[in-house]
Amino acid sequence: MTESRLTGATAMVKSLESQGVEVIFGLPGGAALPIYDELAKSKIKHILTRHEQGAAHMADGYARASGKVGVCLATSGPGATNLVTGLATAYMDSSAVVAITGQVPRSMIGNDAFQEVDITGITIPITKHNYLVKGAADLPHIIEQAFFLASTGRKGPVLIDIPRDVQLEDFSPDRVKRAPLEGYNPTIEGHPRQITKAAQLIKSAQTPLLITGGGVFHSDSSEDLQNLAEKADIPVVNTLTGKSTFPNSHDLYFGMLGYHGTVVANTAVSEADVIVAVGVRFGDRTTGPLPTFAKQAKLIHIDIDPAEISKNVPSYLPIVGDAKNILSQLGELLPEMKHRDWICHLKEISKAHPLPAKMVGVSTPNILCILQEIVKDAVLVTDVGKHQMFAAHYISVESPRSFITSGGLGTMGFGVPAAIGVKVARPDRTVIDIAGDGSFMMTCNQIATAVQYNIPICVLVMNDYCLGMIHQLQDVFYGKRYEACNFDKSVDYAKLAESMGAVGIRVTEQKQIKGAIEKGLSCGKPCVIDFVLEDNSNVYPMVTGSSLLEYRE
């Protein structure tokens, strides 16, 4: 009879295989070793990261680039707590991640054992759901459920905490326990009557506007969005995470709205009479001050999460469901329309308020501009800070899932590991991480991971020897008192990269920019280009007053 029995770890790895998992990002520890012992026998590839935070960001990047579930693995205690920032990042941006952690044996839980931490307790507010596995027989079902939860409805991270003795416990597979998910019924189909009403409202609009966010990204509904926008002739603006949901070179595209939004996007929001917001949660960086946001507009809010409806901005007509089928149905219901006056008006505003940066010297906008000329269809990953806002404005993205950034949590250090995850998911695409020196230093240890597995990402470090966005905020709002903002100039990021086996290039003059990027992209190895910035101007526009229309540019 012993032949038919399985251990928890074997069952877990088999379940991961049957979920189609091809790669796991992780770092072992005592409480996870039985799992690692089983992984050694599996065809699932394991990528050994240099820190668990990176493992979570890699799984997140993998999920965002592929639309599949990203998996990360860590041990108990500090391994598990190191995942926390990565899980919170994935949670805020609704990314489908499954995190597996080892835990101390069941008999020791609650005894303050070595490397024990209550990770299910810690991660309740930053996961869609989590599990502490009480017996090996529960494992196959829990793994299946975790993948289902992470990848359906509003996507999000799910954590599974597995005590070491559960990993080793053997059980008979015919005694697998099942528990139904009675409380989980995401609404996928939009209500037909609401969709009809929305079509009527859009038909009656003079100055309609589409706002697209991460929900369009996650539901792969860019094509349906474009059909709708073109058929009904509606201009499109996006949130930061929605940047790659609509071709940026399109005639109907007017950039990012919000705190750092373009003047035209923020004006469009303020002048629109009907706004169709798709997969947008109206975060404060998108809306600016709520009392003045979109005051003239009737809001049609399309979102898969009913808790987002009227959370921040009151919704005139909510449609709960998956953006893809709602947008395609709306597209069918609407006739061909023309809003040329409105669009001409926006184009004039756009012309009157161009992006302010001058394209000279070793400056972030100039580097991005040159990058754009060299590479057309890369996946751009960013870190968080000033370079992120420059990237949102100065890089044009044309295809879906091609701009990957930490929007909600604003996690510095996201870039390098996320780019590794993206490249693992999409080896066919060029993957470029646009980083700041502050962000890069938080997770640059993962360059060693990229080198070990030969994952050729190209990292462009916009090196201003300071925390650029902090510098800007202190410049504008804190009387130029640059407290705790500047780094000394001791680090050479190119040499740092070289020391880990990557290609390192240092750029100090404008004439070196093009050659450096070309070399970085063609070297076929992980590469870090240290751009020592000559010009560290602030990123504008930036909202400074009590509405999106009070800004500096």
Added chain:
Amino acid sequence: MRHTISILCDDTPGVLTRISSLFSRRGFNIESLSVGHTETPGKSRFTIVVEGDEKILEQVRKQLQKLVHVIKAWGISQEESVEREHALLKIQMSEKQRGEILQIITAVQARIVDSSNRTWILEVTGDTSAIDNAFNLFRHYKIIESIRTGKISLERGSGKAAKK
């Protein structure tokens, strides 16, 4: 304003933490919370009373509904439901006070569930205001300790609220 929220959920470890943390996160103080098994094995029902802004509370209700173990979370109006609360009071009295206290016990339909010398334990059942009322009356005597269960509520009529 005071609100009553009813929650039907899986009877599983951790569900109380998941539910209560959504209230504390938003700064709601839970005035009372009672939980117990239901007619369906494996399912529990919470009745939670909180005071606060209705709009924020609606947001909390939607967040509760998102919890995987929560089958349904809904608000209950006082008019359309029967509500009950239970209290135990340990009262100490002199010989002289006995008669008066017995009169109050009759008036508020309390029961003596334990007695030893000059100390009685009384139980009172009723809606929240009836319990408040009883406490007010007994306040004039020496209450050694007291405890209230918190409210439970069930909608009137033949329907099943969680099915709606």
